Amino acid sequence: MSKLTDEATYRLYSFGWAVVKRLPERTAYRLFERIADRVWARRGKGVTQLERNLARVLGPEATPERLREVSKQSMRNYLRYWCDTFRLETWSQERIDATFLVDGEENLKNAAASGRGVALALPHMGNWDHAGAWAAHQYNGFTTVAERLKPERLFERFLAYRESIGMEVLPLTGGQGTFLGLVRRLKTGGLVCLVAERDLTDRGVPVRFFGETTKLPAGPAALAVATGAVFLPVTLHSEPTHQRAVIYPEIPVPEEGTREEKVAALCQSLADVFEKGIAEHPADWHMLQKLWLSDLDPAKAPKPTAAPEYGGPAAGDEPGE
Template sequence: MALSKATFLITALRLAGKLPLRGAQLIGRFFGMISWVSRSQLRTVTEINLKICFPELTDEQRQRMARSSLRHTGQTMMEIPLIWEWPVERCLGLIREIEGEELLTEAKKDGRGLLLLAPHLGNWELTGLYFSSRYRMAALYSPPHIKEFEDYMVKVRGRMGSELVRGDRRGLARLITLLREGEVAGILPDQSPRGKGNAYAPFFGLEVRTMTLVSKLLQKSGAKPLMTYSERLKDGQGFRLVIRECEAGIDDDDPVVATSALNRSVENCVREAPEQYQWEYKRMRHRPPGELNPYKPGKVC
């Protein structure tokens, strides 16, 4: 059964991968509007997140942002097959401009490792492909439940030589080794981590569980951290790759200081293109014990 499901998913991705960018984005926007009109769970989560993170906006402004966010998330999902199936040169041709490239040059000039932090903003698959085409790179990932689909995903993501590393003890040791050797590693830093060993830090003013992995990697490797994302341009024109400095303190020994700096770094990027952030994700679901779960009214964490 798992194999047939994997076969179906891979076939669907390969068919979608034959679309042009404008066509894929148009379909993605349509799916986003269906989520909006049907008052789906995605819309509910998006509205909750925006109410928490942008209290200064009017209800009408947040509604517009929520509607736009669902359209952008739909586009991201329809763009992924293109990034996975198109020839690499065609994918990289979608990047029309790069902002902050001098930060890369500065970070690499002394031979230090480089830790790239790419939040769920814009098209993160294109971001990863760009850096794997430029550097020897390893990227942390969480394996899907279907083994055959994982094989496909690792193959397409690693076709430029990028090393896909599982988020377990062995994988983290591999990342540290590569960073110490002056190589590049990539992480999605805005997931809500499970288990112990993490910290609670403010994200858009709300205390949420935040990964301490980033600060630990930086402390053990001496690598330089940078934020990065690919912003979607209007009317199917492509993307703008953006590179930003991280907030001071992201490598601090105090986990609260470090995770607070990490969340501020993510927040700074999100505020530059808020409609393109994946607000449909329950980022705030893990809060300090006794605090209310914003997605389940009346239930405490």
């Protein structure tokens, strides 16, 4: 049954790449919006978890109607991401650049000019493939990591697709090789981009996020500590005809403390920036999975306490997704 499921998954994505990019543009986006509305109306596990996550973002004052409104738009934005992804290969570089607007680009330009290397960390917002295609063109490529997908053919298809738009992609294997590859890229003054608000290793760093405890992957912060790279948070959101990025000022590595304390401090500062960006554009946050410890394992969730400026368990070396 697993092989059948893998084959069906692969065929579904292959259909997307083969057919969706050939549809008239308005037809394609209307189709994906209808699919989004249908998925949202079915109230499956992904949608119900999305709403549990968004309830934290919107806060206790949000009405049920407001929560449903945001979750429905979030599903539309998520399916727009997939439609964009299937069609991105057909876009000219001029279109990619013209439809990607950036606030705070001077933070990235100054960081790139410093020669220290740049570690960009972003949450699952907007269209990170569009952002990647823009960054690869404007800054001579970059390196990222990707979670291995099943079936393997699907992972290889995504790998080829992302490399075709200028990304160097390392597989997230949980080993030292991936981390050292990113270190080498930064040591030569290069650019590393990592999606960084969901811990896939179970060795993440506890942070306070929208009033509860979750874990962020240690990798982006650990890279900044290990290499001295400029550590920049980024958030993305959709506009009717554009994607927009906000590149925030550098989060500096603390001058004092152990390596673990420095990583923990950077992770908490990163969570604070992500919280701000997600709160401003909640419908652009595509988090359909469990994130907070109280959802993942209620028995292990710590009691609510203020996060210390430093502290926390030792951070692992592996970067996040």
